[in-house]
Amino acid sequence: MNKLSPIVLAISAVLVLTACGGKEEKKSPSQVLAKVNDAEITVHQLNFVLAQAPSASPEQKQQILDQLIDQELLVEKATELKLDRDPKIVQAIEASKRQILAQAAAERVIGKPAEPTKAAVDEFYAKNPGLFADRKTYEFVMFAFAKDKYSDVIAKQLDTATTPMQVKSVLDAAGIQFESNESNRSAEQLPMPMLPKFAAMNQGDILAMNEGDKMVLLQLKASTPGPVSPTEAEPMIKRYLSTNNAQENAKAKLKALQAAAKIEYLQKFASAPAQAPVAGASNASATDDSLKAGLKGLK
Numbered sequence: 001m002n003k004l005s006p007i008v009l010a011i012s013a014v015l016v017l018t019a020c021g022g023k024e025e026k027k028s029p030s031q032v033l034a035k036v037n038d039a040e041i042t043v044h045q046l047n048f049v050l051a052q053a054p055s056a057s058p059e060q061k062q063q064i065l066d067q068l069i070d071q072e073l074l075v076e077k078a079t080e081l082k083l084d085r086d087p088k089i090v091q092a093i094e095a096s097k098r099q100i101l102a103q104a105a106a107e108r109v110i111g112k113p114a115e116p117t118k119a120a121v122d123e124f125y126a127k128n129p130g131l132f133a134d135r136k137t138y139e140f141v142m143f144a145f146a147k148d149k150y151s152d153v154i155a156k157q158l159d160t161a162t163t164p165m166q167v168k169s170v171l172d173a174a175g176i177q178f179e180s181n182e183s184n185r186s187a188e189q190l191p192m193p194m195l196p197k198f199a200a201m202n203q204g205d206i207l208a209m210n211e212g213d214k215m216v217l218l219q220l221k222a223s224t225p226g227p228v229s230p231t232e233a234e235p236m237i238k239r240y241l242s243t244n245n246a247q248e249n250a251k252a253k254l255k256a257l258q259a260a261a262k263i264e265y266l267q268k269f270a271s272a273p274a275q276a277p278v279a280g281a282s283n284a285s286a287t288d289d290s291l292k293a294g295l296k297g298l299k
Helices: 006-021 043-050 058-080 087-110 118-127 152-158 164-173 192-200 230-260 288-293
Strands: 032-036 039-042 136-146 179-186 206-211 214-225 283-285
Touching: 032 043, 032 058, 039 043, 039 058, 043 058, 087 230, 118 230, 136 164, 136 192, 152 164, 152 206, 164 214, 192 206
Parallel strands: 206 283
Antiparallel strands: 032 039, 136 179, 136 214, 206 214
């Protein structure tokens, strides 16, 4: 599914807010930009959408106004068809209303995060040489197979496998079916807690990781230095620290709200699963998403 543009999303928000707000009061003629049957499109509706595109040209403003008119026509048609009484649509409107209110409350309660200090940026740079001063680009050969086929015996045999062919020989001899491919990853595309392990790997070393019901072996084929200077890293670090601080602040505020509220589960579907340790040397645990996406905040 394609992502909606900010303008389309803003127009959708106008629809939700209108649906939630009940009947509007009569507007003065100066506020009305267009009339659609008995309904009015106001300058406030247009300005709400334009907040997502403050530098819109007159042509773009006209396009947005035309979109609001088309939207109103569809809303009127939906009312005529009594779609506003459809239980699924009523639930969708209510869900959108709750999302808008929750987002507004979060922005009010949590507030805008403070910009990281120079000292915090410098400290982060120094504590993460694998991302910056000693940054590398890694070439891996990946082997994936069923997790229940991995054992201490296989791990011990892999200790002496320094080439992809030797890894394949170990897996073939054990009758393990596997998938294999090569992958290139820069340091910022790898999970941050595991960077020291990756940085310490020599050519031929293997890192074993749990990923769902799969075991993934990453064998280092080659690594290429690609350091990032403090000046180059500063804006990336600021973005990361700001995002991280905002998330931590949000967690703390939500925890306080939870502590002050009375919450009772009448039905609970699952608990957070515990991560089981992986057998063998050089083990680590990471989700497939974190491996593929890495540190999005540093991109």
